[in-house]
Amino acid sequence: MFHRLHVADVIAETPDAHSLVLSVPPALADAFGYQPGQYLTVRVPDGNGGLARCYSLSSSPHTDTDLKITVKRVRDGQASNWICDHVRPGATLELMPPAGEFTPTSLDDDLLLLAGGSGITPVMGIIKSVLAHGQGRLTLLYANRDAGSVIFATELADLTARHQDRLTVIHWLDDTRGAPRDDSLGELLRPYADREAFVCGPDPFVVVARRALQYAGVLEERVHVERFDSVVVVTADATAEVRLDGQTHELHWPAGTRLLDLLIEAGLNPPFSCRQGNCGTCATRLTAGKVEMLHNEVLEEEDFAEGYILACQAVARSERIVVDYD
Structure with a gap:
């Protein structure tokens, strides 16, 4: 669920990176409690109901009263550029509560x-x-x-x-x-x-x-x-049916995870090389459902028409997705 938070301050960290200091009202204090290393999901306008992106928290729950996310511009980054161009102190943003597991189990460890x-x-x-x-x-x-x-x-x-x-x-x-x-x-x-x-x-x-x-x-x-590329698309968790090497695998696809990462973490052996959307080695056919490509420098319109996607750049945009490597 998205909540509306006020932007208390905007800090220009570098020419391309801004930190947004976010005030959390007392009624949402529990919902927005967080662990160091987690992220917030921000929804920005896109003319079609809003575009959601993940931005990590650079603040600490042990040293900072307010939350702070840091947003760096990326080329053609619709959300990051909108935030850096338009968000000023006093603005209101729609955000989901903190999430993520990139946090140490103990603060006493080296x-x-x-x-x-x-x-x-x-x-x-x-x-x-x-x-x-x-x-x-x-x-x-x-x-x-x-x-x-x-x-x-x-x-x-x-x-x-x-x-x-x-x-x-x-x-x-x-x-x-x-x-x-x-x-x-x-x-x-x-x-x-x-x-x-x-x-x-x-x-x-x-x-x-x-x-x-x-x-x-x-x-x-x-x-x-x-x-963290500042362009991670957030949607609900999905289910992926993957046909690879003559076998069919049913996998839980967490929100924001790239298809190639999902397959590798599941112990499968999909083809890949550059992992940057540049070579096409990881291309596979999408036969059902929707995905969003975060980057692509190799597939043409005719490839998309035939259902091809790049596994290294694909994140889920529907509840069920079927891809076929065979």
Whole structure:
């Protein structure tokens, strides 16, 4: 259920990223209680009943009175661009209560945090919570294009100065070090291989980060991933019937999950390569139901007419979906 909350403040974090401070009335305090690392679902106008998107909370329930989400513009991002262009202090937004499982089980554990770009948003909530309400030591590796792209730069510097014995921040800037590579990141992460790891960022960063963690010796079961592209479509959970390798699988499809991720997590072996909507390796046929493609640079109109979709970019838009790889 969506609730209307007032925007108390809008903070320009970088030229492309705005934080919205949201006031929660006492009557909704319980509904909007949250854990560090969770997200809110925002509905923005689109001329067709509203468009819903997920944005992670950068605030901490242990340090912040109000909620805060941070929104970064993305190319052709209808929701993110509308928010950055139109939302001002005093505005009202429609939001669903907090959700998500990208949160540590204990604030006393030592954690290894990896963020790319706007992926710092939920990680920031975790950092503030651990430092304020726990005993854990934190190491953050934060990757960006350049220094001007670093969200929360001043806040991170302040936290590091105040908690030198517990917070270490490693900035990776592409303009000085090149794009992150699994081996170079892995060497930086090796001293922290015994920690739980939390990874958030765009898909290319997540892929490299997971390989780097493996290279460093971090056990797969200790790695927690939250992809955050600011364009995740939210709908109700769905049921997927998947025909693959001569077998039919019935799967629960959680809201906002990409089809390829769903299949991999279910232990299936679908074809894929780039995971960015660029190569077409993961293409499959949609024979029933509706999905939304988050990105596509390979399929043409005739492909869509024949029912083809990209599993790496497809999220559910109806209660039941059938896809056929055979």
